[in-house]
Amino acid sequence: MNVVRYRSAVAPLRHAPRSRHRAGRGIVETVLAERPDEPMHCLRPHVFAASAERFTKAFPGDVLYAVKCNPEPAVLRALWQGGLRHFDAASLAEVRLVRGMFPDAVIHFMHPVKTRSAIRTAYVQHRVRDFVLDTPDELAKILEETGDARDLGLVVRLALPKGNAVYDLSGKFGASPSDAAALLRTCRRFAARVGLSFHVGSQCLEPEAYERALALAGEVLDMAGVAIDLLDVGGGFPVSYPDEVPPPLDDFIAAIARGVRKLGLPPSCRLWSEPGRALVAPGQSVVVRVIARKNGALYVNDGVYGALSDAGPAVGFRFPVRLILADGSDHAGELRAFEFFGPTCDSADRMKGPFLLPADAQEGDWIEIGQLGAYGTALRTGFNGFDQAFLVEVDDRPLLETPGYLPAAMRAA
Numbered sequence: 001m002n003v004v005r006y007r008s009a010v011a012p013l014r015h016a017p018r019s020r021h022r023a024g025r026g027i028v029e030t031v032l033a034e035r036p037d038e039p040m041h042c043l044r045p046h047v048f049a050a051s052a053e054r055f056t057k058a059f060p061g062d063v064l065y066a067v068k069c070n071p072e073p074a075v076l077r078a079l080w081q082g083g084l085r086h087f088d089a090a091s092l093a094e095v096r097l098v099r100g101m102f103p104d105a106v107i108h109f110m111h112p113v114k115t116r117s118a119i120r121t122a123y124v125q126h127r128v129r130d131f132v133l134d135t136p137d138e139l140a141k142i143l144e145e146t147g148d149a150r151d152l153g154l155v156v157r158l159a160l161p162k163g164n165a166v167y168d169l170s171g172k173f174g175a176s177p178s179d180a181a182a183l184l185r186t187c188r189r190f191a192a193r194v195g196l197s198f199h200v201g202s203q204c205l206e207p208e209a210y211e212r213a214l215a216l217a218g219e220v221l222d223m224a225g226v227a228i229d230l231l232d233v234g235g236g237f238p239v240s241y242p243d244e245v246p247p248p249l250d251d252f253i254a255a256i257a258r259g260v261r262k263l264g265l266p267p268s269c270r271l272w273s274e275p276g277r278a279l280v281a282p283g284q285s286v287v288v289r290v291i292a293r294k295n296g297a298l299y300v301n302d303g304v305y306g307a308l309s310d311a312g313p314a315v316g317f318r319f320p321v322r323l324i325l326a327d328g329s330d331h332a333g334e335l336r337a338f339e340f341f342g343p344t345c346d347s348a349d350r351m352k353g354p355f356l357l358p359a360d361a362q363e364g365d366w367i368e369i370g371q372l373g374a375y376g377t378a379l380r381t382g383f384n385g386f387d388q389a390f391l392v393e394v395d396d397r398p399l400l401e402t403p404g405y406l407p408a409a410m411r412a413a
């Protein structure tokens with residue numbers, strides 16, 4: 001389905017003053033203290049840091065965080081604290097952001113189609129050396145704009161057939177196997193490092209998808225007949241949603257290790273991954289307020305033009321939710337399924353869910369919506385003037401646990 005989005009300049013998230021942050025405060029206490037009338041974005045820096053630490057320790061190679069997923073500086077800082085040092089940037093703005101924050105970061109430009117000025121500025125001003133490409137034209141642009149540099153890492157993006165990932169990424173980028181093989185051969189003549197990359201699609205629930213992609217990569221390498229210096233298995237690592245508990249991270253790592261072993265690559269070949277969602281989804285919730293209840297639907301103050309884009313008609317994710325009452329008391333009552341409407345006048349601003357909440361949810365209550373660290377804040381727009389939102393830090397646990405990520409003390413209750 002095509003969903004038209006009218007995006008306009010968006011107000012930046014305001015940070016609540018540090019003085020209002022209290023160590024040990026969870027979301028419920030923060031809601032009751034702030035009584036927010038605007039969407040309140042709640043960051044759990046300890047969860048971002050723990051996810052980064054877990055992933056970088058488990059993955060047998062370099063872990064590049066896909067900045068597009070959540071470029072909030074507080075998130076990037078927490079990931080850095082967790083040991084992350086490589087960043088997958090896909091625009092010049094992301095390159096500038098990361099370089100401004102971390103002079104020692106290794107930044108890789110992983111968008112296969114870039115403007116000439118972005119290539120030039122990234123190379124000359126921000127010490128970016130690795131660029132992904134999927135056509136000979138893009139290779140020519142990179143060589144011209146870097147003055148035929150001899151220190152480039154050139155990574156060829158391979159197209160994959162449509163898989164079973166919840167969010168399909170096939171179709172827009174990537175070279176066919178035979179084109180990728182030819183490109184690898186050409187890149188070998190110019191590059192200091194040559195690599196091959198792919199993306200299995202976001203929220204990929206199937207470890208074997210990586211094995212299949214690696215088998216295809218093996219066919220491309222056989223066709224190309226040239227050595228590569230790096231192999232990039234992309235992003236796609238999943239997190240839990242209410243009706244979806246993915247296999248543990250270690251199953252994905254094991255599938256990748258099996259797939260890589262079959263390729264017989266030399267030990268000098270580095271393995272890369274580009275996770276976004278898996279590193280940041282659990283670290284952030286958004287608290288919305290119920291503005292009205294009508295015909296079994298809750299009208300809330302954020303929606304598909306805000307942080308809840310992925311709950312809308314295009315993607316239709318169900319996010320975990322919990323109701324927070326004005327007096328902080330718990331609901332013991334029965335649950336019922338609600339759909340949400342966002343605050344704008346567009347009838348596409350609708351999130352079908354279903355979201356299970358206490359049956360007596362009403363105007364004035366708040367709802368914590370979890371797993372919104374990924375593709376939540378990053379997709380906000382200013383449409384219809386509903387873009388005021390602020391950000392707080394909380395110290396509690398995420399609403400949902402993704403198997404194999406967090407130490408016991410941080411797991412969901």
Ligand SMILES: Cc1ncc(COP(=O)(O)O)c(C=O)c1O
Pocket residue numbers: 066069088110111169199201202203234235236237274275276277278
């Ligand atoms: C090139 C590239 N790498 C990594 C990612 C991150 O993917 P995910 O959030 O599924 O891990 C994306 C997402 O669109 C991407 O396009």
